Amino acid sequence: MRRLLTLALIVTLGLAVGCGSGSGGGSTPVGVPTTVTLSPSAGQFVAPSGTLVITAAVATGLSNTAVNWTLSGPGTLSSKTANPVTYTAPSSVTANTPVVVTATAAASSSSTAYLPLTVLPAASVATANVLAISVDGGPAPPYPDGAFTSVTICSPGTTTCQTVDGILVDTGSEGLRVLSSEIANLSLTTLTDSNGDVLNDCAQFGDGSFTWGPVGLADVRISGEVAGGLPVQVISGTPPSGDCTGNNENTAPLLGANGILGIGLEPTDCYIPGTGSPCDSSTGLAGSPPPGTYYTCSSSGCSAAFVPVSDQVAVPTVYFSADNNGTVVTFPALAGSAATLDGTLSFGIGTQTNNVLGSATIFAVDANDDFQTTFQGQVLNSNNGTGSFIDSGSNGFFFPSSFTVCTDNQSFYCQPLTNLSAANLGTNNAGNTVNFAIDDADTLFNTNPNDSAFGTLAGPNTGGGFDWGLPFFFGRSVFTAVDGQTTTAGTGPFWAY
Amino acid sequence: MKISTTNRRQFRPSQLGLMGVGLMMLALALPASASLGGDLGSVQADQAQMKASIKITQSDAYAVHEMKTETGTVVREYVASDGHVFGVAWHGPFMPSMQQILGTYFPQYITALKAAKAGQHGRRPLNIQEPGLVVQSGGHMRAYSGRVYVPEMMPQSVNADLIK
Numbered sequence: 001m002r003r004l005l006t007l008a009l010i011v012t013l014g015l016a017v018g019c020g021s022g023s024g025g026g027s028t029p030v031g032v033p034t035t036v037t038l039s040p041s042a043g044q045f046v047a048p049s050g051t052l053v054i055t056a057a058v059a060t061g062l063s064n065t066a067v068n069w070t071l072s073g074p075g076t077l078s079s080k081t082a083n084p085v086t087y088t089a090p091s092s093v094t095a096n097t098p099v100v101v102t103a104t105a106a107a108s109s110s111s112t113a114y115l116p117l118t119v120l121p122a123a124s125v126a127t128a129n130v131l132a133i134s135v136d137g138g139p140a141p142p143y144p145d146g147a148f149t150s151v152t153i154c155s156p157g158t159t160t161c162q163t164v165d166g167i168l169v170d171t172g173s174e175g176l177r178v179l180s181s182e183i184a185n186l187s188l189t190t191l192t193d194s195n196g197d198v199l200n201d202c203a204q205f206g207d208g209s210f211t212w213g214p215v216g217l218a219d220v221r222i223s224g225e226v227a228g229g230l231p232v233q234v235i236s237g238t239p240p241s242g243d244c245t246g247n248n249e250n251t252a253p254l255l256g257a258n259g260i261l262g263i264g265l266e267p268t269d270c271y272i273p274g275t276g277s278p279c280d281s282s283t284g285l286a287g288s289p290p291p292g293t294y295y296t297c298s299s300s301g302c303s304a305a306f307v308p309v310s311d312q313v314a315v316p317t318v319y320f321s322a323d324n325n326g327t328v329v330t331f332p333a334l335a336g337s338a339a340t341l342d343g344t345l346s347f348g349i350g351t352q353t354n355n356v357l358g359s360a361t362i363f364a365v366d367a368n369d370d371f372q373t374t375f376q377g378q379v380l381n382s383n384n385g386t387g388s389f390i391d392s393g394s395n396g397f398f399f400p401s402s403f404t405v406c407t408d409n410q411s412f413y414c415q416p417l418t419n420l421s422a423a424n425l426g427t428n429n430a431g432n433t434v435n436f437a438i439d440d441a442d443t444l445f446n447t448n449p450n451d452s453a454f455g456t457l458a459g460p461n462t463g464g465g466f467d468w469g470l471p472f473f474f475g476r477s478v479f480t481a482v483d484g485q486t487t488t489a490g491t492g493p494f495w496a497y
Numbered sequence: 498m499k500i501s502t503t504n505r506r507q508f509r510p511s512q513l514g515l516m517g518v519g520l521m522m523l524a525l526a527l528p529a530s531a532s533l534g535g536d537l538g539s540v541q542a543d544q545a546q547m548k549a550s551i552k553i554t555q556s557d558a559y560a561v562h563e564m565k566t567e568t569g570t571v572v573r574e575y576v577a578s579d580g581h582v583f584g585v586a587w588h589g590p591f592m593p594s595m596q597q598i599l600g601t602y603f604p605q606y607i608t609a610l611k612a613a614k615a616g617q618h619g620r621r622p623l624n625i626q627e628p629g630l631v632v633q634s635g636g637h638m639r640a641y642s643g644r645v646y647v648p649e650m651m652p653q654s655v656n657a658d659l660i661k
Contacts, residue, residue, distance in 0.1 A: 398622050
């Protein structure tokens with residue numbers, strides 16, 4: 001059943017975000033006539049001894065529509081030339097194992113398409129959509145209240161992969177970004193324009209930092225899910241002076257992480273609810289590319305550039321064959337602080353028994369992807385210029401208040417307070433009340449020097465809204481439904497918890 | 498990392514032409530002086546650089562020059578009666594150029610930013626409060642907000658909360 005569902009969902013995806021053939025891991029460059037396509041088109045996992053029927057279609061322009069199949073990785077193909085072909089996984093594997101099946105047109109050796117697969121150990125199949133995450137200080141501690149995980153990044157169309165740990169899980173941004181130094185053994189395919197200028201991405205964060213680097217296509221394997229041909233940002237180098245300014249976080253000590261897994265409400269890092277992508281010229285919003293986002297660069301410099309949605313750095317979830325409508329981040333409750341706190345990131349909403357919405361309240365969002373929080377008489381919403389949001393990548397509760405700010409670190413409050421509460425309200429008029437407590441950040445850090453998880457860390461967001469950071473996730477399951485994706489509770493974007 | 502390239506994407510000629518014109522306008526509009534602490538000329542330079550529409554609201558102690566860019570970001574520049582910009586606030590899907598907004602204060606901002614990040618790992622709203630410069634910035638991807646101001650330059654009757 002899962003295989004059938006898979007195909008239907010990827011077709012929906014293509015319509016929703018315009019990913020088209022790029023979403024399925026096909027290796028055919030845009031601009032070159034597509035001559036071979038595969039069905040299924042999107043990467044997926046295979047159970048031990050499991051089989052998968054793969055069909056190749058060759059464009060009618062070629063007189064010879066035959067294909068030759070090749071297999072990289074373990075398992076067997078039923079034939080080297082039959083179409084369709086059946087892939088059979090090995091009877092057992094000890095760890096998640098990458099496999100790539102490639103079809104090459106008999107009439108043209110340069111016309112190929114591939115399907116990235118992952119063979120799972122039998123014990124992992126039932127939880128194929130679940131990724132372990134941990135608040136553990138990351139690769140450059142101390143890092144309080146950061147949730148980190150591992151992803152496997154592969155050169156596209158190959159089984160050459162590197163597993164990168166220390167990736168920050170961030171519901172406040174979109175797209176996978178990884179330090180160049182962490183994938184030194186890989187050969188990603190960078191995107192260029194017709195002049196050969198390389199597409200670069202600038203991701204700006206509200207804290208004054210940014211990441212910069214080329215966009216590369218990779219096959220990304222996360223838990224048992226596969227995102228084939230995913231545009232990722234390879235963090236490296238320095239942008240030209242101009243609109244991409246601030247703190248250039250291009251090393252692990254600067255970033256506090258080896259990369260960022262952005263799993264926010266939008267499909268890509270340049271997408272606005274109800275509008276589409278202002279970075280894509282076909283959206284027709286602006287006469288020139290938005291500042292501080294995408295650039296094409298040659299040896300003589302960089303120019304701001306429009307980029308089609310299908311080439312934008314994207315949330316991996318929407319490239320999966322299934323479980324692709326959103327995510328669920330779950331952590332146990334935490335009293336006080338802890339050295340580590342283990343949780344899960346589950347892909348899909350209402351697609352498996354482990355990601356059902358249940359009685360969670362749905363919070364629809366406005367055109368900024370924000371909702372309303374009322375806290376101590378302040379109504380924090382977009383109408384007041386103070387929209388509120390949920391952000392696992394913020395390492396505390398952050399909100400405007402007259403509470404005492406720490407003298408040595410003005411980003412945190414140094415005033416212990418219990419029995420605080422705030423009321424959240426979605427644009428669908430659904431809401432509930434959140435109870436929380438905060439502590440003196442200096443005391444927390446000084447008396448718990450070996451801890452990374454703090455349930456009561458908070459700081460000011462003067463002039464802004466309520467930023468519900470990682471401690472909000474402790475003791476909750478928080479659902480993030482992606483813009484344009486269908487769920488059992490309607491179409492994203494929305495939060496639910 | 499080795500990089501191989503492919504012409505996966507092709508600009509249409511009309512788009513290339515438009516882009517070239519946009520860049521030329523940018524280059525011509527770069528101001529000699531910039532916003533924070535600058536004079537009215539720097540406001541006009543900002544408007545040109547951002548290709549924004551402008552709306553001016555005058556009150557007793559100051560004027561607000563509100564610029565809305567075509568991508569939806571709103572930048573408000575607060576101008577004292579002596580003609581100097583004492584504060585700038587922004588909201589919107591794209592960060593304005595901090596270099597443009599901060600002008601001569603940009604190096605001080607970068608130094609303070611690096612110090613703030615070096616002191617404590619983690620991502621959170623920025624709160625820089627130094628003598629002569631306050632920078633507060635936050636939000637999330639495609640919905641940023643923030644403000645900068647110089648406390649010493651504020652008109653006496655003006656509270657910082659007005660800069661938003």
